[in-house]
Amino acid sequence: MQANTPRPRCPDCNRPTSHCLCPLISPQPSATQLLVIQHPDESRHALNTARLLTLGLDNAQLLVCEELPPEWQAWLTDPHWQTRLLFPRPDAQPLDSRSCPAPLRLVLLDGTWRKARKLLHVNPLLQQLPAVLLDNPPTSRYRLRKASEAGALSTIEAAAEALATLEPGFERERLLRPFEALINDQISAMGDDVWQRNYR
Template structure:
C-alpha cells in the first residue's frame, strides 16, 4: 500500500484534535487509511498505475475526517498528489510553493456557471496551455457550499485558469445526499476530468475504484444488508489481473 498526502494530512489533523470527530458511522471500527470497516479493508487492493497529471486537494475544515470522503480515492490512483487543509487567511506555505513550481500548470476544476470571469475558462484540451508542464489539477473537496466558499475566498487561486466539466449522468454517490443530483462526488468529477484530458486508464481505474469504495462503505452501514460477495471488488480485481496480462 502506498501512503499518500491525504493519509499524512489525516494523521496530522488527528494528532492535533482535542476531541474525536463524531459523524454518522463513527461507531464503525474503520481502517485509518481506506476508512471502510476493518473487516472490509481495501488497502491491499490500492491501484498502482502511472499517469502524466498531478493533483492537489484543498479540503474544507472537517472533510479530512469524514469516512465518506472520496477525495482520498483520487490520490489512491494519482501518484503525484498533494493534500492541504484549506484556509482563507493562512494558506500553507508548502501549498503556495507547489502552486508556484514552474514544472506545473495549476488548473482549478470548478463548474463554469459559477465562474464570474469567463476569461479564466479553458477548453478540456489543455495541451496548448500546459506545453511542457505537468497539469496540476486542483479539486476543492468539501460540501457544495464549502467548495463555493473556497473558490470565492482563495486569493491565491484567483489568477489560475479554470476547467469545467458537464456531467451527463446522475451521480452514483450514495454516502451523502445532495439536493442537486448533478453535484457529483469529488472522485466522480476527477474521473470525468481525467477522461477529458485523454488519461483514459486513469479515468477508468478511478471510476471502478470509486465503485469498490462505495460498495464497501455501504456494507458498513447498519441499516443495510451487506453483500458479502462484493461484486464491485471482484470486478476490479479481475480488471487489474487482465491488464497485467495485456
C-alpha cells in the same frame, strides 16, 4: 458500564479494518499532477472520497486546510507548470488539452458546495487560477448524497473524468473501483429499504 471501544481502522484508507478498501486500490500514473484541497470538516466524513483518490494515483496529493500554507502558495504559482482549478465558475472553460496544456497541475476542492466556495473565498490565489470544468459530465454514482447542483460529481469521480479526458489510456474504472465498493458497502449497512426510502 464499559465504554464502547473504537473499531480499529486501516491507517491508509481510514476504513474499519473489517471493511478495508486497500486491496481494491491499484495506484496508476498520470502526467497531470493533482492537488486536492480538502475542507477540514470533510476529512471527518465517513464517505471520504478524496483519500481514495490520492491513494489511487501516483501523482496526487491531499491537503487538508482552509487557508493555504505559504509553501503551497509557491507550488500553485510555479512558472514551470500550467495550473488550473477544476471548478464550475462562470468563466470556466471546458476541460481539454487546449484549456489545460502540459505540463499541467490540476487543483480540486473537496467539500460540500458551501465549503468549497468558502475555500475559494478565503484563498484569493485560488480565485486567480484559470478555471476549467467538465464538459457534459456523467451522472454521479454517489448514490448516498443528493447534489444541490446539476452535473455534480464526487471529488474522485471528477478527477477520474478529468484524467480520462486529458490522458488517453487512463483507466477511469480502476480509479473508481474502491469508491464503488465504498458506496455499496454503506448501502448494504443501512439496508435496502432505508436507502430506497431516503435516496432513490
